[in-house]
Amino acid sequence: xxxxxxxxxxxxxxxxxxxxxxxxxxxxxxxxxxxxxxxxxxxxxxxxxxxxxxxxxxxxxxxxxxxxxxxxxxxxxxxxxxxxxxxxxxxxxxxxxxxxxxxxxxxxxxxxxxxxxxxxxxxxxxxxxxxxxxxxxxxxxxxxxxxxxxxxxxxxxxxxxxxxxxxxxxxxxxxxxxxxxxxxxxxxxxxxxxxxxxxxxxxxxxxxxxxxxxxxxxxxxxxxxxxxxxxxxxxxxxxxxxxxxxxxxxxxxxxxxxxxxxxxxxxxxxxxxxxxxxxxxxxxxxxxxxxxxxxxxxxxxxxxxxxxxxxxxxxxxxxxxxx
Amino acid sequence: xxxxxxxxxxxxxxxxxxxxxxxxxxxxxxxxxxxxxxxxxxxxxxxxxxxxxxxxxxxxxxxxxxxxxxxxxxxxxxxxxxxxxxxxxxxxxxxxxxxxxxxxxxxxxxxxxxxxxxxxxxxxxxxxxxxxxxxxxxxxxxxxxxxxxxxxxxxxxxxxxxxxxxxxxxxxxxxxxxxxxxxxxxxxxxxxxxxxxxxxxxxxxxxxxxxxxxxxxxxxxxxxxxxxxxxxxxxxxxxxxxxxxxxxxxxxxxxxxxxxxxxxxxxxxxxxxxxxxxxxxxxxxxxxxxxxxxxxxxxxxxxxxxxxxxxxxxxxxxxxxxxxxxxxxxxxxxxxxxxxxxxxxxxxxxxxxxxxxxxxxxxxxxxxxxxxxxxxxx
Numbered sequence: 088x089x090x091x092x093x094x095x096x097x098x099x100x101x102x103x104x105x106x107x108x109x110x111x112x113x114x115x116x117x118x119x120x121x122x123x124x125x126x127x128x129x130x131x132x133x134x135x136x137x138x139x140x141x142x143x144x145x146x147x148x149x150x151x152x153x154x155x156x157x158x159x160x161x162x163x164x165x166x167x168x169x170x171x172x173x174x175x176x177x178x179x180x181x182x183x184x185x186x187x188x189x190x191x192x193x194x195x196x197x198x199x200x201x202x203x204x205x206x207x208x209x210x211x212x213x214x215x216x217x218x219x220x221x222x223x224x225x226x227x228x229x230x231x232x233x234x235x236x237x238x239x240x241x242x243x244x245x246x247x248x249x250x251x252x253x254x255x256x257x258x259x260x261x262x263x264x265x266x267x268x269x270x271x272x273x274x275x276x277x278x279x280x281x282x283x284x285x286x287x288x289x290x291x292x293x294x295x296x297x298x299x300x301x302x303x304x305x306x307x308x309x310x311x312x313x314x315x316x317x318x319x320x321x322x323x324x325x326x327x328x329x330x331x332x333x334x335x336x337x338x339x340x341x342x343x344x345x346x347x348x349x350x351x352x353x354x355x356x357x358x359x360x361x362x363x364x365x366x367x368x369x370x371x372x373x374x375x376x377x378x379x380x381x382x383x384x385x386x387x388x389x390x391x392x393x394x395x396x397x398x399x400x401x402x403x404x405x406x407x408x409x410x
Numbered sequence: 411x412x413x414x415x416x417x418x419x420x421x422x423x424x425x426x427x428x429x430x431x432x433x434x435x436x437x438x439x440x441x442x443x444x445x446x447x448x449x450x451x452x453x454x455x456x457x458x459x460x461x462x463x464x465x466x467x468x469x470x471x472x473x474x475x476x477x478x479x480x481x482x483x484x485x486x487x488x489x490x491x492x493x494x495x496x497x498x499x500x501x502x503x504x505x506x507x508x509x510x511x512x513x514x515x516x517x518x519x520x521x522x523x524x525x526x527x528x529x530x531x532x533x534x535x536x537x538x539x540x541x542x543x544x545x546x547x548x549x550x551x552x553x554x555x556x557x558x559x560x561x562x563x564x565x566x567x568x569x570x571x572x573x574x575x576x577x578x579x580x581x582x583x584x585x586x587x588x589x590x591x592x593x594x595x596x597x598x599x600x601x602x603x604x605x606x607x608x609x610x611x612x613x614x615x616x617x618x619x620x621x622x623x624x625x626x627x628x629x630x631x632x633x634x635x636x637x638x639x640x641x642x643x644x645x646x647x648x649x650x651x652x653x654x655x656x657x658x659x660x661x662x663x664x665x666x667x668x669x670x671x672x673x674x675x676x677x678x679x680x681x682x683x684x685x686x687x688x689x690x691x692x693x694x695x696x697x698x699x700x701x702x703x704x705x706x707x708x709x710x711x712x713x714x715x716x717x718x719x720x721x722x723x724x725x726x727x728x729x730x731x732x733x734x735x736x737x738x739x740x741x742x743x744x745x746x747x748x749x750x751x752x753x754x755x756x757x758x759x760x761x762x763x764x765x766x767x768x769x770x771x772x773x774x775x776x777x778x779x780x781x782x783x784x785x786x787x788x
Binding site for chain 1: 412413415416417419420423424426427514515516517518519520521522523524525526527787788
């Protein structure tokens with residue numbers, strides 16, 4: 088069996104009207120990892136999941152999921168899905184929603200009961216399991232959504248924008264839950280445009296924008312691909328010193344000097360110059376890129392003329408409609 | 411099988427969760443209860459479980475007229491108006507959102523991303539809707555069935571024919587509704603267009619039936635007229651009223667003696683009448699072609715008249731409410747023609763034709779809807 092639960096090559100999707108949602112995506116997802124598909128709204132993330140779960144047909148490309156060709160319905164029995172904007176029947180209780188998915192996935196009655204109990208416990212919804220969905224908060228609905236996605240003990244779980252609309256406490260709980268699932272060795276594929284959700288939990292990420300894959304790899308490798316050293320100081324630098332440091336290739340900002348290098352020796356001259364000027368050094372730190380830095384780096388590379396996104400805001404893609 | 415049953419169960423749960431399900435059921439039970447509240451004793455008829463009473467020799471316990479009245483109130487009033495129109499309308503309103511809901515992004519992600527094929531999901535949702543209607547109608551007819559036993563002292567299982575017939579009528583309309591629903595994903599569009607279809611098919615059915623009756627009446631009049639003319643010829647009577655026509659001497663009295671009420675003059679002259687009938691026939695052919703395509707909701711319900719047993723007679727529910735109740739006896743010469751035309755009109759299309767063509771319509775619609783449902787990108 089392949090080590091990849093998902094092996095895609097050149098996946099394309101063009102909607103009616105000519106909108107190209109995916110422009111040839113290659114993707115390999117190893118077994119047992121938490122994989123993040125990252126991109127602005129309209130980047131093509133949901134389109135990708137819809138193709139994999141047979142909600143839409145691809146225009147081109149090939150691929151396998153769990154060893155079977157994309158579009159083969161038999162493989163759907165081994166996947167779990169929490170769709171974007173999931174609408175659970177509001178006349179069902181939380182428990183009934185999980186049992187409903189179990190029924191659709193042909194889980195036996197005995198297994199269904201055991202798994203439902205343990206999943207309700209996992210998502211901390213045991214006490215509220217018999218309340219109707221219409222009485223749940225968004226966070227509670229998402230917990231039930233995650234539980235139902237796991238009820239068939241899937242080989243791969245797709246979570247499409249799982250924290251969209253969830254409050255900060257709910258997001259924290261989600262991260263805790265994802266860590267638990269990772270510890271269980273499950274393959275989890277998360278679509279999100281909220282970078283901070285992924286950073287603490289993902290093993291690999293793919294960055295997608297305008298239907299194109301901008302970058303892909305192990306998160307730690309990507310983050311350390313452009314290492315730097317940062318020197319934080321107190322006081323004012325003389326203009327001549329700032330100019331000299333800039334000429335040496337350092338970036339000087341207010342109270343912070345950044346050296347784009349992976350070698351500690353290159354930073355020593357900065358320290359020497361600061362001490363020579365009697366400047367107090369507060370901190371010297373090896374800096375790896377945050378996921379946001381990483382994303383913005385790829386995004387800027389692909390869209391040199393695009394305006395920079397507002398720091399901290401969810402990423403928005405201006406050109407492609409929601410897919 | 412379990413995934414299929416899960417969808418089926420969920421469709422039913424969804425319908426059950428809606429207020430309109432309980433409203434429809436409550437109104438059905440109320441109507442059935444009103445029917446049940448009517449009873450007969452030795453002196454006459456009581457209403458509302460004895461709250462109101464009126465004496466009658468005709469409608470009292472044990473008379474055949476009372477059974478006819480009681481069954482006919484169900485077949486000619488309740489079934490014809492409540493079951494055939496209002497209950498079907500409420501059922502359509504209840505079920506209209508099933509398919510648009512299934513194709514919503516968030517819902518489709520739950521149901522259509524599983525191993526169960528889309529065709530099976532489609533079938534399960536359709537069967538679930540039919541189940542809903544069956545339960546509603548069955549509950550209603552069951553109460554009426556028990557009421558008939560209680561009030562008349564005999565079982566009348568023939569009234570259960572209304573269950574499949576109402577189900578058929580619902581299916582004709584619902585199949586069309588599903589096509590619109592899966593095509594547009596709009597609840598309102600699906601409902602409105604289905605009501606338009608229902609109205610059009612009812613209007614076509616109405617005009618087709620009335621035009622047929624009119625043509626038959628005219629032709630029958632001509633036939634009667636010709637027969638009267640033939641029988642009058644030996645007496646030398648000119649019944650055409652043509653200018654210059656003369657009655658032979660002595661024959662005038664003969665006519666008066668033999669035929670105290672001579673036939674009225676025809677309302678059109680013969681040449682214009684023939685042209686009028688030909689024109690009507692042409693229009694009738696066009697209506698008939700349209701009628702063949704559309705679902706025959708009214709005609710399907712009329713089949714019940716032939717199947718319901720009243721006073722031990724199958725087909726005892728034929729005719730209008732008043733004619734059944736009062737046992738109408740009209741003047742012989744008018745009645746012969748009236749009865750013949752009515753019978754011809756009633757038998758102009760067989761039940762097999764009405765149901766067969768309508769079921770064919772439904773099948774075409776369902777195949778079309780199923781194809782769209784299976785191919786739809788969400």
